[in-house]
Amino acid sequence: MQVAEEKVRKYIKEIRIKGTRLLQKMVQEPSTRGEESKAQAVVIEKCRELGLEMDIWEIGGDGLASHPAFCSDRSNFKGTPNAVGIMRGTGGGKSMILNGHIDVVPAGDSNDWHRDPYSGYIESGKLYGRGSTDMKGGTASLLMAIEAIKNTGIKLKGDVIFQSVIEEESGGAGSLAAVLRGYKAEAAIIPEPTNMKLFPKQQGSMWFRIAVKGKGAHGGTSYEGINAIEKAMLVIDRLRTLEKERNERITDPFFDHIPIPIPINIGKLHAGDWPSSVPDLAIIEGRMGVAPNETQEEAKREMAEALSDVSVMDAWLRIHKPKLDWFGASWVPGDLDPEHELVRVLSESYTAVKIQKPFIEASPWATDGGILSKIGGIPVVVFGPGVTEMAHQANEYIKLEDVFDSAEIIALTLLKWCEISE
Amino acid sequence: MQVAEEKVRKYIKEIRIKGTRLLQKMVQEPSTRGEESKAQAVVIEKCRELGLEMDIWEIGGDGLASHPAFCSDRSNFKGTPNAVGIMRGTGGGKSMILNGHIDVVPAGDSNDWHRDPYSGYIESGKLYGRGSTDMKGGTASLLMAIEAIKNTGIKLKGDVIFQSVIEEESGGAGSLAAVLRGYKAEAAIIPEPTNMKLFPKQQGSMWFRIAVKGKGAHGGTSYEGINAIEKAMLVIDRLRTLEKERNERITDPFFDHIPIPIPINIGKLHAGDWPSSVPDLAIIEGRMGVAPNETQEEAKREMAEALSDVSVMDAWLRIHKPKLDWFGASWVPGDLDPEHELVRVLSESYTAVKIQKPFIEASPWATDGGILSKIGGIPVVVFGPGVTEMAHQANEYIKLEDVFDSAEIIALTLLKWCEISE
Numbered sequence: 001m002q003v004a005e006e007k008v009r010k011y012i013k014e015i016r017i018k019g020t021r022l023l024q025k026m027v028q029e030p031s032t033r034g035e036e037s038k039a040q041a042v043v044i045e046k047c048r049e050l051g052l053e054m055d056i057w058e059i060g061g062d063g064l065a066s067h068p069a070f071c072s073d074r075s076n077f078k079g080t081p082n083a084v085g086i087m088r089g090t091g092g093g094k095s096m097i098l099n100g101h102i103d104v105v106p107a108g109d110s111n112d113w114h115r116d117p118y119s120g121y122i123e124s125g126k127l128y129g130r131g132s133t134d135m136k137g138g139t140a141s142l143l144m145a146i147e148a149i150k151n152t153g154i155k156l157k158g159d160v161i162f163q164s165v166i167e168e169e170s171g172g173a174g175s176l177a178a179v180l181r182g183y184k185a186e187a188a189i190i191p192e193p194t195n196m197k198l199f200p201k202q203q204g205s206m207w208f209r210i211a212v213k214g215k216g217a218h219g220g221t222s223y224e225g226i227n228a229i230e231k232a233m234l235v236i237d238r239l240r241t242l243e244k245e246r247n248e249r250i251t252d253p254f255f256d257h258i259p260i261p262i263p264i265n266i267g268k269l270h271a272g273d274w275p276s277s278v279p280d281l282a283i284i285e286g287r288m289g290v291a292p293n294e295t296q297e298e299a300k301r302e303m304a305e306a307l308s309d310v311s312v313m314d315a316w317l318r319i320h321k322p323k324l325d326w327f328g329a330s331w332v333p334g335d336l337d338p339e340h341e342l343v344r345v346l347s348e349s350y351t352a353v354k355i356q357k358p359f360i361e362a363s364p365w366a367t368d369g370g371i372l373s374k375i376g377g378i379p380v381v382v383f384g385p386g387v388t389e390m391a392h393q394a395n396e397y398i399k400l401e402d403v404f405d406s407a408e409i410i411a412l413t414l415l416k417w418c419e420i421s422e
Numbered sequence: 423m424q425v426a427e428e429k430v431r432k433y434i435k436e437i438r439i440k441g442t443r444l445l446q447k448m449v450q451e452p453s454t455r456g457e458e459s460k461a462q463a464v465v466i467e468k469c470r471e472l473g474l475e476m477d478i479w480e481i482g483g484d485g486l487a488s489h490p491a492f493c494s495d496r497s498n499f500k501g502t503p504n505a506v507g508i509m510r511g512t513g514g515g516k517s518m519i520l521n522g523h524i525d526v527v528p529a530g531d532s533n534d535w536h537r538d539p540y541s542g543y544i545e546s547g548k549l550y551g552r553g554s555t556d557m558k559g560g561t562a563s564l565l566m567a568i569e570a571i572k573n574t575g576i577k578l579k580g581d582v583i584f585q586s587v588i589e590e591e592s593g594g595a596g597s598l599a600a601v602l603r604g605y606k607a608e609a610a611i612i613p614e615p616t617n618m619k620l621f622p623k624q625q626g627s628m629w630f631r632i633a634v635k636g637k638g639a640h641g642g643t644s645y646e647g648i649n650a651i652e653k654a655m656l657v658i659d660r661l662r663t664l665e666k667e668r669n670e671r672i673t674d675p676f677f678d679h680i681p682i683p684i685p686i687n688i689g690k691l692h693a694g695d696w697p698s699s700v701p702d703l704a705i706i707e708g709r710m711g712v713a714p715n716e717t718q719e720e721a722k723r724e725m726a727e728a729l730s731d732v733s734v735m736d737a738w739l740r741i742h743k744p745k746l747d748w749f750g751a752s753w754v755p756g757d758l759d760p761e762h763e764l765v766r767v768l769s770e771s772y773t774a775v776k777i778q779k780p781f782i783e784a785s786p787w788a789t790d791g792g793i794l795s796k797i798g799g800i801p802v803v804v805f806g807p808g809v810t811e812m813a814h815q816a817n818e819y820i821k822l823e824d825v826f827d828s829a830e831i832i833a834l835t836l837l838k839w840c841e842i843s844e
Contacts, residue, residue, distance in 0.1 A: 105696055108638055109703050134640075169698070203642055207697040218814065219687030219709035220625055220787035229691050230662075233655050265641030267697035269651045269704070272690035275629040275750065276709040279689060285697040287641035328697065365642025392640045392699045 004154050004420055005352070008411045011148040016404055019147075020127065022046060023140040023403065024120035026102075027129035036080045036102050036166045039136070043102060043164045044083050046143050050150050052085030052162065059166070059177035067180065069375050071171030071330040082174050083164045084183060087146055093157025093419040097188035097378060098146075098410070099175060099368060100139030101168030104131035105392050112394035126397040133386035137398035138191025139164060141385055144407035149414060158418030161185055168368050171207075171329035175368035179376040187342045187417060188378045189410060192367045193386020196402055198350070199363035200343050200381050201254055203262055204290030204333030204370055206326055208303060209283060210235055213320040214271075216280035225278030226316050229271045232282035235310055235322050239264050239286075242306040246299075250291060254338075254362035261364070262289030264303075292335040292362060300326060332370030334363075334380055342379050342417070349412035350383075353405055364388075383409075426576050426842055427774070430833045433570040438826055442549065444468060445562040445825065446542035448524075449551035458502045458524050458588045461558070465524065465586045466505050468565050472572050474507030474584065481588070481599035489602065491797050493593030493752040504596050505586045506605060509568055515579025515841040519610035519800060520568075520832070521597060521790060522561030523590030526553035527814050534816035548819040555808035559820035560613025561586060563807055566829035571836060580840030583607055590790050593751045597790035601798040609764040609839060610800045611832060614789045615808020618824055620772070622765050622803050623676055623784035624791050625684055626712030626755025630725065631705060632657060633745040634693075637738075638702035647700030648738050651693045654704035656732055657744055661686050661708075664728040668721075672713060676760070676784040683784070684711030686725075714757035714784060722748060754792025756785075756802055764801050764839070771834035772805075775827050780805075805831075 012019075022042070031039035047054055059077045064070055083102075089095070107117035107130045115121050117130045127137070142162060149156065161183055165174030212232040217225025243264040255261035265287040272279030290299045307324055311317045336343070338360055350358040369380040385402035434441075444464070453461035469476055481499045486492055505524075511517070529539035529552045537543050539552045549559070564584060571578065583605055587596030634654040639647025665686040677683035687709045694701030712721045729746055733739045758765065760782055772780040791802040807824035 105699060108695070108699070112638075112702065205642060205698070209697075218787065219685060219689055220627060220711060220785075222685040222687045223681040227688060229658065229688050233658065236651070236655065259645040263641060263644040265644045265698065265700060266649060266651050266694075267641055267699055267701060268694035269701075270692050272688075272707070275631075275689040275707040276627070276687065277689055278687060279691075282691070285694070287698040289642060363642075365640060388643065389639070389646050392696070393638050394702070 001420065004415055005412055007152045008148040009408050011152050012144055012404060012407045012411060015144060015147060019140055019144045019403065020400055022143065023127060023137055026136040026140065027120040027132050028118055030118045031102050031104050031131065032106050033103055033170055034080060040081060040083055040102050040164060043139065047083065047085035047162065050147055052087055055084040056081045059174060062177065062180040064173065064177050064180055067176060069176055069332065069371060070173060072167055072173040073328055080166050082166060082177055084178065085162045087150065087160040089156045089158040089418055090421040091157060094187065094417050095159040095161065095185035096414060096417050097161045097163060097183065097185040097372065098142045099163040099165065099188055099190045099372065100135055100142055101174065101368065102164050103166050103169050104134065105169050108394055114395055125400050127400055128395060128397045130396055132398040133193045133396050134391035135192050135384060135386055137386050137403045138384035141191055141403050141406035141410060145411035145414060148411050155421040156414060156418040157421045160414055160418060165368065172331060172368045172371045175371045176375060179371060184376055185378055188372045188380045190367050190369050190380060190382045191384030191406060192382050193388050193391050194363065194382055194384050195388045196385060196406065197359040197361050198343060198346060198381055198383045199361055200336035200338050200340065201292040201362035202334035202366045202369050202382055203362065203364050204296060204331050204366045205287050206290065206296055206330040207285065207287055207328040209285045209325045209327050211323040212282040214278065214280045217278040219276040219278060222278050228279045228282035231317060232269060232271060232284055234314055235284060235307065236266055238306050238310045239266065242302065246302065252362060258364055262291050264288050290333050292333045296330065331366030332374045333366055334369040334373050336373065336379055336381065340379055342381050345416050346381055346383060346413050349409045349416065352412055353408045423842065426837055427834055429574045430570040431830050433574050434566055434826060434829045434833060437566060437569060441562055441566040442822055444565065445549060445559055448558040448562065449542040449554050450540055452540045453524050453526050453553065454528050455525055455592060456502060462503060462505055462524050462586060465561065469505065469507035469584065472569055474509055477506040478503045481596060484599065484602035486595065486599050486602055489598060491598055491754060491793060492595060494589055494595040502588050504588060504599055506600065507584045509572065509582040511578045511580040511840055512843040513579060516609065516839050517581040517583065517607040518836060518839050519583045519585060519605065519607040519794065520564040521585040521587065521610055521612045521794065522557055522564060523596065523790065524586050525588050525591050526556065527591050530816055536817055547822050549822055550817060550819045552818055554820040555615045555818050556813035557614050557806060557808055559808050559825045560806035563613055563825050563828035563832060567833035567836060570833050577843040578836060578840035579843045582836055582840060587790065594753060594790045594793045597793045598797060601793060606798055607800055610794045610802045612789050612791050612802060612804045613806030613828060614804050615810050615813050616785065616804055616806050617810045618807060619781040619783055620765060620768060620803055620805045621783060621785035622758035622760050622762065623714040624756035624788045624804060625784065625786050626718060626753050626788045626792055627709050628712065628718055628748055628752045629707065629709055629750040631707045631747045631749050634704040635742040636700060636702045639700040641698040641700060644700050650701045650704040653739060654691060654693060654706055656736055657706060657729065658688055660728050660732045661688065664724065668724065674784065680786065684713050686710050712755045714755045718752065718754065753788030754796045755788055756791040756795050758795065758801050758803060762801055764803055767838045768803055768805060768835050771831045774834055775830045
């Protein structure tokens with residue numbers, strides 16, 4: 001065992017440049033929603049090089065759209081496939097899913113980036129670009145781990161099921177499709193950007209849209225209208241209070257160090273189309289965090305009640321009630337017992353590589369882990385090399401050292417979890 | 423004098439059908455921005471029929487684009503000429519400019535119209551169509567007044583300078599070009615849709631854009647970002663206070679009945695592009711009203727100072743100052759002394775036709791009157807037959823009776839102002 005461990009760790013150190021080039025190629029293919037195919041092709045090419053059993057399919061079958069956990073406003077996923085690559089075990093060992101998403105969020109204002117958002121530029125050990133941290137760096141570490149085991153001639157007893165899925169940033173339809181296609185395992189690791197922390201629990205979330213009506217008028221006689229932006233501000237104020245109320249209730253010690261365990265994020269506010277007109281409609285869109293120990297339905301009910309409160313207090317809104325919709329993305333929270341075997345094995349591997357114990361916490365966001373665990377019944381830990389605070393940010397980067405360490409930790413975990421076939 | 427007055431009033435009554443047909447033809451030529459030529463051709467044909475001295479030119483010369491009051495995002499005005507037709511006086515009388523704009527705002531959602539927006543359909547004494555009220559009906563009344571004087575054989579001492587200009591809806595480059603070409607007079611009437619009220623004073627306005635920076639972050643760790651929407655709300659709050667401060671200073675009795683004489687309208691707020699991300703940029707766009715007795719520069723300075731105030735009070739905005747731009751449209755306010763001779767003569771003419779005194783007020787919006795008065799030094803009253811509340815609306819219409827009354831009132835005003843040459 002120790003020999004095998006040393007062999008794979010040494011091998012990963014030798015393919016650092018190769019792994020970096022792989023990550024760079026992945027980042028240089030912008031894979032925002034609907035545009036995932038080219039980045040996915042880079043991953044698929046790598047899987048083929050490693051000789052994995054491939055399953056590449058456009059999701060949408062297997063009763064996907066009618067599944068209660070299905071959450072997407074896309075009805076057609078043509079041209080943007082899911083990819084699964086299996087390193088088949090010799091039998092008798094425990095199986096493991098390694099799951100990464102290929103989609104990235106938009107780059108935002110390009111003026112905020114020091115370089116092209118998809119440059120893949122490397123400086124001081126950091127690789128820059130949208131998706132580097134969230135989560136192509138994690139996926140690269142998975143592929144490096146598999147490459148090391150494969151190319152050092154080690155055979156595992158259990159199957160390793162590598163998944164590169166679409167739609168994580170919009171509600172997890174890609175991972176749901178993989179579950180519905182039959183991919184199950186005795187554990188799963190998702191290398192989202194956790195700053196190398198282990199997250200057996202994850203915050204769930206849901207997207208909401210609130211339409212606030214106003215009444216149009218010419219801007220020169222604005223007093224004849226009702227400004228939808230001003231009414232939307234009342235709604236936003238109430239949502240900030242609701243956020244406060246909900247977070248004061250959180251007592252799980254895993255959240256002790258997190259300023260706002262389950263935030264309500266106001267992500268978009270779009271109102272009006274002419275400077276000289278009073279806007280008659282404001283659309284608020286955002287993300288509501290869901291605690292690991294509450295249901296999405298409970299959270300939805302609280303939001304609806306908060307909007308009722310606003311309506312009661314404002315004469316206009318009392319008649320023209322804000323309209324609440326839950327749309328687009330929705331992530332089920334994750335809640336694995338921190339004493340689970342998977343957490344133990346991953347922690348040991350972490351300690352072997354980093355010579356210190358890992359932080360084990362609750363994540364401030366949900367991942368496809370909720371779908372794998374709540375729908376697939378698979379124990380999940382989220383653990384990865386990305387820099388949490390750089391996800392979705394301008395000048396997003398990942399520390400390459402963490403990608404390499406993560407590859408070693410995952411490789412060691414696979415050796416222990418799936419067992420070496422002698 | 424009284425004979426002449428009776429003659430022109432009688433003549434205008436006789437050409438009601440002809441005047442209606444003229445207006446109908448003008449409305450049936452959609453003259454949105456850049457598409458004014460066909461409607462302008464209808465006007466020019468009428469001027470030629472009346473034997474006016476014509477000056478038709480594509481604006482852009484005479485230092486137009488470099489003039490401080492120039493406001494247009496068009497750099498080329500080819501194919502959309504200004505037209506001036508002069509009824510030359512015999513000499514010794516006061517001159518008068520009669521100014522109407524030929525451009526109309528877009529029709530908007532055609533589903534909101536009961537008929538084609540350019541039908542010119544007549545029902546119950548109302549003529550329907552985009553531009554009927556704003557302001558082809560006013561222009562038709564000018565042409566009917568000139569026709570009546572001309573065809574009854576009356577000669578005036580002063581020149582009557584009829585102007586049909588482009589670009590009023592986008593900042594007044596057409597009227598500015600006419601001023602720069604040398605067209606001046608001792609008075610001007612602009613028959614914008616005032617509901618037959620006299621507006622010697624007009625609210626000016628300018629469009630502003632304020633960019634408020636935030637700091638992006640993942641919505642699940644929203645506390646690591648700075649929400650640009652929340653910062654924009656601070657800016658909007660300050661603008662509402664500024665609006666209050668500015669309006670409390672207005673003591674002109676003309677504004678007594680107006681709740682907010684010079685509004686600051688927040689017309690647009692667009693921020694964020696992803697529900698799960700903390701928005702890093704909010705763009706506010708709006709219209710700032712300018713009092714008749716202040717300059718645009720003074721108003722701009724107050725807005726800049728208000729934004730400085732916000733910056734001082736917020737740690738983030740102190741470093742990331744909101745960025746203020748003045749863009750797009752800008753209308754100079756108008757401010758004629760209500761005791762001015764022009765107001766008196768026009769009021770008398772009104773009273774003669776309507777057998778009641780006119781309402782004399784300040785308008786809640788600016789017109790090309792600001793350019794004629796502040797740049798051209800010409801005393802201006804805005805007075806016309808259009809229905810104020812139908813301007814820029816679906817199913818815009820004008821009451822034909824008001825067009826005819828307006829033609830009589832303007833004809834009487836010309837007789838008195840320019841004097842009859844015996």
